[in-house]
Amino acid sequence: MNDPKTRALELTDERWPADSAPFLRPAPSSTGVTWITIAAALPAAAAGVVLFGLHSAMVLALSMLTAVLANGLLGHLTRRGGVMSTSHALMTGLLLALTLPPGVNWPIPAAGALIAILVGKGLLGGYGNYLWSPVLVGRVGVQVLDPQSMLPASGPVLGRHSLLFGDLNNAVSNSPFFSWRRASLPDGADAWLLTRTDTVLSWLRDGFAHAGPPGVRGRHIASLSEAINDLLPPWGETLLGMVGGGIGETCGLCILVGGLYLIHRGTVRWQLPVAVLAGAALTAALFPIAAAWSEPGSVTALRWLPGLAFEGLRPIGLVYVLYHLTAGELMLGAFFIATDTVSSPMRARGQVVFGLGVGALTIGLRMFGIIPGSTYWAILIMNAFVPLIDRLTRRRVFGF
Amino acid sequence: MVRIGQDVSALELLGRASESGLCTYAPASGRITDIGLVPTTSGPPRQAVELAVTQDAARTLEQPRNPPPRPDDLIGWADLCDEFGLVNAVAGEPLSACFRQAADRPVDHLIVRAVGIEPAETAPQAVLLEQGTTQIEAIDLLGAALGAGKTWIAVTRNFRQGRRLLAGIARHTRATVAVLPDRYPQAGASLLVQAVCGRVVPVGEHPGTYGVCLVDTPAVAALADAIWYGLPPISSVVTVTGDAVARSSDYRVPSGTTVGQLLEQVGVSKPLGMVIAGGPLSGKALSHPDVVLDPMTSCLTVLSNEAMRRRDPQACLRCGWCIDACPVGLDPVALMNLAERLAFDRADAWHPEVCLECGICSYVCPAQLDLARAAGDLKRARTAPAEAAK
Numbered sequence: 001m002n003d004p005k006t007r008a009l010e011l012t013d014e015r016w017p018a019d020s021a022p023f024l025r026p027a028p029s030s031t032g033v034t035w036i037t038i039a040a041a042l043p044a045a046a047a048g049v050v051l052f053g054l055h056s057a058m059v060l061a062l063s064m065l066t067a068v069l070a071n072g073l074l075g076h077l078t079r080r081g082g083v084m085s086t087s088h089a090l091m092t093g094l095l096l097a098l099t100l101p102p103g104v105n106w107p108i109p110a111a112g113a114l115i116a117i118l119v120g121k122g123l124l125g126g127y128g129n130y131l132w133s134p135v136l137v138g139r140v141g142v143q144v145l146d147p148q149s150m151l152p153a154s155g156p157v158l159g160r161h162s163l164l165f166g167d168l169n170n171a172v173s174n175s176p177f178f179s180w181r182r183a184s185l186p187d188g189a190d191a192w193l194l195t196r197t198d199t200v201l202s203w204l205r206d207g208f209a210h211a212g213p214p215g216v217r218g219r220h221i222a223s224l225s226e227a228i229n230d231l232l233p234p235w236g237e238t239l240l241g242m243v244g245g246g247i248g249e250t251c252g253l254c255i256l257v258g259g260l261y262l263i264h265r266g267t268v269r270w271q272l273p274v275a276v277l278a279g280a281a282l283t284a285a286l287f288p289i290a291a292a293w294s295e296p297g298s299v300t301a302l303r304w305l306p307g308l309a310f311e312g313l314r315p316i317g318l319v320y321v322l323y324h325l326t327a328g329e330l331m332l333g334a335f336f337i338a339t340d341t342v343s344s345p346m347r348a349r350g351q352v353v354f355g356l357g358v359g360a361l362t363i364g365l366r367m368f369g370i371i372p373g374s375t376y377w378a379i380l381i382m383n384a385f386v387p388l389i390d391r392l393t394r395r396r397v398f399g400f
Numbered sequence: 401m402v403r404i405g406q407d408v409s410a411l412e413l414l415g416r417a418s419e420s421g422l423c424t425y426a427p428a429s430g431r432i433t434d435i436g437l438v439p440t441t442s443g444p445p446r447q448a449v450e451l452a453v454t455q456d457a458a459r460t461l462e463q464p465r466n467p468p469p470r471p472d473d474l475i476g477w478a479d480l481c482d483e484f485g486l487v488n489a490v491a492g493e494p495l496s497a498c499f500r501q502a503a504d505r506p507v508d509h510l511i512v513r514a515v516g517i518e519p520a521e522t523a524p525q526a527v528l529l530e531q532g533t534t535q536i537e538a539i540d541l542l543g544a545a546l547g548a549g550k551t552w553i554a555v556t557r558n559f560r561q562g563r564r565l566l567a568g569i570a571r572h573t574r575a576t577v578a579v580l581p582d583r584y585p586q587a588g589a590s591l592l593v594q595a596v597c598g599r600v601v602p603v604g605e606h607p608g609t610y611g612v613c614l615v616d617t618p619a620v621a622a623l624a625d626a627i628w629y630g631l632p633p634i635s636s637v638v639t640v641t642g643d644a645v646a647r648s649s650d651y652r653v654p655s656g657t658t659v660g661q662l663l664e665q666v667g668v669s670k671p672l673g674m675v676i677a678g679g680p681l682s683g684k685a686l687s688h689p690d691v692v693l694d695p696m697t698s699c700l701t702v703l704s705n706e707a708m709r710r711r712d713p714q715a716c717l718r719c720g721w722c723i724d725a726c727p728v729g730l731d732p733v734a735l736m737n738l739a740e741r742l743a744f745d746r747a748d749a750w751h752p753e754v755c756l757e758c759g760i761c762s763y764v765c766p767a768q769l770d771l772a773r774a775a776g777d778l779k780r781a782r783t784a785p786a787e788a789a790k
Binding site: 014015016017018019020021022023024025026028029030031032033085126127128129267341342344345346347348394395396397398399400 | 590600601602603660672673674675676678680681682683684685686687688689701703707708710711714715716717718719720723724726727728729730731733751754757759760762763765766767768770772773776
């Protein structure tokens with residue numbers, strides 16, 4: 001019998017390459033996932049340009065350009081250029097610009113993008129490791145640097161006949177009684193100066209005893225429906241975006257279209273945005289607001305469970321909750337910023353916890369907080385809990 | 401049992417493995433030219449007989465036919481299986497192990513697997529279709545011999561040709577057809593047992609100790625040939641698939657065929673990128689054409705270079721797709737981080753020993769990370785010392 005060892009070596013010279021399984025990798029790449037998000041954010045960006053004029057297109061472009069350049073710089077400094085995905089920087093710049101007020105001057109988007117990339121993405125852990133969403137780190141950075149231009153309680157929107165090409169600075173006030181669709185602008189004016197919906201909603205906390213514009217403060221308001229009819233635009237307009245707010249924050253419909261696309265492509269689990277909206281709706285429905293009020297300084301009666309309020313047959317409480325959902329930056333935060341994979345929990349179950357926290361904190365900060373941008377702060381707070389949430393929502397291992 | 405230079409006939413006994421007692425028969429007539437170790441597709445090199453085939457078809461041995469053992473004579477059945485050299489690829493052991501195990505622990509569920517390990521692997525279904533009624537009768541007889549409480553035939557939903565037909569035939573027997581969803585992975589022992597009869601067999605444990613006997617259709621087919629025709633298995637059915645294969649299909653391949661010989665017959669239409677024993681997700685890349693196909697391998701995948709186009713790994717996005725995809729609830733990212741830091745001692749809490757090495761985590765990963773390899777490394781680091789202690 002031959003020696004077994006020599007027998008095993010009598011092979012042909014032909015050799016095939018070897019590797020470890022799996023051999024097929026058809027899943028979308030990380031870059032692909034980022035491009036899907038960019039594509040999904042485009043409707044909201046387009047709505048922002050139409051509603052707020054070409055100046056906001058400049059803000060968008062500047063933010064994205066700065067983010068990409070800063071990303072190149074970061075890759076150069078850390079000598080890890082290959083890992084620092086350019087498309088991710090582009091996405092960060094785009095989302096950052098969507099959170100900015102439309103009328104900001106050029107240093108703000110540039111500084112925001114620099115902070116987002118160099119600090120939010122670079123210093124705070126790097127791509128794939130950061131705890132806080134870089135978009136929000138950038139946004140909060142400029143909010144601290146220039147609070148005046150970042151925190152307007154009211155914002156301009158172009159009028160019907162001056163969409164896209166109008167000048168935002170040429171605005172006239174028409175708050176608080178306003179319907180964008182029905183009112184026509186005075187000659188020479190291009191835009192309406194509107195109170196932000198979330199600002200009006202925060203006034204409802206203790207009536208207009210302490211807050212509110214001059215004509216409203218201390219006014220007698222008999223009921224919730226009167227407050228909503230008199231002080232807020234029609235709900236449909238808050239959904240379409242004809243209200244004051246950030247470039248990409250106001251058009252709920254466009255955000256929803258983009259968000260559904262993200263869910264359809266599978267890059268976002270539906271549980272997260274739904275949990276954010278559900279958490280916000282539940283909290284808004286629970287939190288007490290002033291039932292009716294009369295003069296300044298008087299003690300206002302609180303109404304618990306405003307979400308269940310009925311006036312006659314009209315479910316006014318439901319309308320109130322719907323205003324909360326479309327107000328401010330909640331929709332943009334729920335679909336585009338809270339869903340950042342790196343800074344949100346990894347499993348659907350954890351994302352529900354995370355989303356409920358974001359939604360509840362948003363309403364809490366909106367009603368009781370002192371800093372605008374409540375959703376952004378809520379997301380940053382919940383970001384810090386992500387490692388804990390991930391640890392508590394591990395999967396059960398088969399057989400254990 | 402045979403010597404170099406000896407002339408043998410097809411179906412003649414060539415040898416008996418010393419430890420398992422499994423017999424091997426000549427797949428064709430010819431002259432023995434060499435005896436030694438050869439590399440095989442499913443593991444370490446094995447003792448083999450090299451046969452120079454002669455075109456002398458007349459020289460086949462008449463097989464003696466013995467009546468099959470009585471249904472409850474478990475040891476008789478086990479000996480019969482070993483005498484014919486029957487193997488059960490699901491468990492990676494001789495078919496006789498089922499009967500020997502049944503002597504210790506009564507079989508509650510007999511599961512016949514007609515599901516390929518990977519989606520493209522259709523050989524188990526092909527065997528079932530080819531044999532049809534004979535296969536069903538053999539399953540019935542096997543169930544009776546094992547004294548199984550319940551007999552299942554596991555097929556997938558995409559097995560359209562045979563599913564209804566099978567249910568019609570099986571109605572007259574003790575077997576029940578279990579139709580599983582088209583999903584990967586589910587054909588491994590633990591997942592299949594859970595999917596079919598709901599019993600949880602921890603990964604790595606033998607189903608037999610939990611009262612489940614798992615066999616596949618080629619094993620049943622070989623058993624049918626043995627008891628009714630007195631024929632030992634001298635060929636196996638192999639799915640040859642992949643984008644570089646000219647005529648991908650299920651082929652009946654004589655024992656001892658090398659991968660190179662099979663590919664020569666089947667035809668390759670594109671330059672070879674990689675030749676894989678098994679499917680593209682969990683298979684093993686073969687490094688040269690002289691590897692012998694062994695009966696444990698029922699799928700051969702041949703991919704061209706463009707099919708395997710790989711991208712560079714990127715940073716983990718924490719998307720959690722690998723966690724969602726893992727069939728046994730592992731956290732592949734955590735395992736990869738542990739493997740990268742060589743923290744094998746801290747890995748126990750993450751249960752790497754449960755990993756099925758199915759490859760689905762790497763498959764879904766958008767960052768192209770080698771999660772499956774890391775998890776497999778940890779698994780081997782964890783289980784190797786335990787096996788060495790045995």
